[in-house]
Amino acid sequence: MASMFLIIIYLAFISLGIPDSLLGAAWPSMRTDLGASFGFAGIMSMVVAGGTIVSSLASGSLLRRVGAGKITLISCLLTAAALLGFSLAPSVIWLTVLAIPLGLGGGAIDAALNHYVAEHYKAHHMNWLHCFWGVGATLGPIIMSYFIAEHNSWRNGYSAVSKIQFSLVVILFVTLPLWKRIAAMKEIEQARHPQDQSRPDSEITSYRGNVFQIKGVKPTLISFLFYCGVETTVGLWGASYLVGARDMSAETAAGWISLYYGGITIGRLITGFITLMVHNRVLILFGQIVAIAGGLMLLAPLPSLFLIGIILIGVGLAPIYPGLLHETPARFGREHSAKLMGYQMAVAYTGSTLLPPLFGFIAGRTSIGLFPFVVLAFLICMLMSVEKVNLILNKQKEGQSLTGG
Incomplete structure (x- = not known):
């Protein structure tokens, strides 16, 4: 079950990578349609990054209160809605506003999945997790170029990616109970077979103050x-x-x-x-x-x-x-x-x-x-x-x- 559950985590990381590479592929068409300057994409990119930084900083306390599964589900819903908004946005002002939830959702997913895999899986799964981000980042421009070439519409490209994200939201909702169950299984497994762990439980365990x-x-x-x-x-x-x-x-x-x-x-x-x-x-x-x-x-x-x-x-x-x-x-x-x-x-x-x-x-x-x-x-x-x-x-x-x- 734990290995099968990894497929869901990998799918989530593919979905994280797809939006990261969309803007660059779509921008030549987007800026023409919306009358934006060439450099405005840089502003939008920084807004997304700002949202990502904020949600990453808040992820530690959120993970303790809400859990990795719910954080991933909510964040994926947030990014799906933002991408759908991109496909309907009438101006660059709306795109900039929608870039905020896109960044917030992406940063929370990133932190939650990295923490979950680091806690409950061995090192090779972390490498493969980030490999699948690369798969998503590669698919993003391919999806966008297809809709621009075949349908002459960057909006359809964003709409298609939002549908992929919403599909993942459904999968995450159905499998939400598995997050805690798999974590509990991994805790038992590590307690029974500590010699099989790829790392010790901790090298620094005594500190209880400010983590910095x-x-x-x-x-x-x-x-x-x-x-x-x-x-x-x-x-x-x-x-x-x-x-x-x-x-x-x-x-x-x-x-x-x-x-x-x-x-x-x-x-x-x-x-x-x-x-x-x-x-x-x-x-x-x-x-x-x-x-x-x-x-x-x-x-x-x-x-x-x-x-x-x-x-x-x-x-x-x-x-x-x-x-x-x-x-x-x-x-x-x-x-x-x-x-x-x-x-x-x-x-x-x-x-x-x-x-x-x-x-x-x-x-x-x-x-x-x-x-x-x-x-x-x-x-x-x-x-x-x-x-x-x-x-x-x-x-x-x-x-x-x-x-x-």
């Missing part, structure tokens, strides 16, 4: 900031770098960036199997090394090398985000997991919202040629933050060993 005062929390949040910063920066500005600094055609550059996203998605599928044999921390470190190697290859003069570097960055990033999320209960205690998961989501979305525009501002006043150096700087900051947390945890373990704990 727990050793390792602040550098962990910094690592999430720079992870999402670099992932989004490469996705947003990688093609511009290939065109502006490497004299590549726009079509070819776009193809290589799609391979970058493919590297993340396929990498998570593969690392899901590898986590059955290798610990999360080893995979996280290996992924960071591969990503940094890819960043260094961006500086190579040969096209074959800097293009491979783009793909390597994607492959290297693949295990880092789901791995860090899955380690949350093990690192900081299950009693802090729900709240910290929300904070991590909020900081991650802050990184993806602020760091790429910051680089764009700098590049616009200097040169797009700074792209590899900024990518490397983000990757190195992330590596240093993650390793600082590992150092803190290792010292904690040594202290417990010396005191007989």
Whole structure:
């Protein structure tokens, strides 16, 4: 039953990924119909991100009061309604208003599902969970391009996605009792077979105050900031770098960036199997090394090398985000997991919202040629933050060993 229930969770994460990629695919048609400026999509994107950050910050207390199942159901209903509103919106003002519930719902779903999987399933399921987000993000533009090409209507594209979301709402409503039942089954299973768990129950369990005062929390949040910063920066500005600094055609550059996203998605599928044999921390470190190697290859003069570097960055990033999320209960205690998961989501979305525009501002006043150096700087900051947390945890373990704990 627990394995079958994962299908519902995976479907929910696919549905989370689909809306994330719709706006970019639909905007050329939307702005013409609505008379909007080219840059207004950036404002809408920031409104969505703002809603996501707010709901992520509130998710810890909401999860304790309402539970992951109800949060996912309500949030999915919220996003479905917002997407339906997009299909009917008469102006960009309405789109901006509807972007608020879209962001609030998306952030709550993200935090709730990540917390539930980190608490009750092993590491490979977390990697596959985020792999399915990539599936959804890939399907979004395909759905939208079909309706624009065949029906000349971006509104029909949003309407179709809203119907997918409403279908999931029905599934979530019918299966709502399973959330607590599966969680209880997993608790019993972990109690009976603690040796089979992919991680210890907790490495830091004694702290009862402000979670920001727990050793390792602040550098962990910094690592999430720079992870999402670099992932989004490469996705947003990688093609511009290939065109502006490497004299590549726009079509070819776009193809290589799609391979970058493919590297993340396929990498998570593969690392899901590898986590059955290798610990999360080893995979996280290996992924960071591969990503940094890819960043260094961006500086190579040969096209074959800097293009491979783009793909390597994607492959290297693949295990880092789901791995860090899955380690949350093990690192900081299950009693802090729900709240910290929300904070991590909020900081991650802050990184993806602020760091790429910051680089764009700098590049616009200097040169797009700074792209590899900024990518490397983000990757190195992330590596240093993650390793600082590992150092803190290792010292904690040594202290417990010396005191007989």
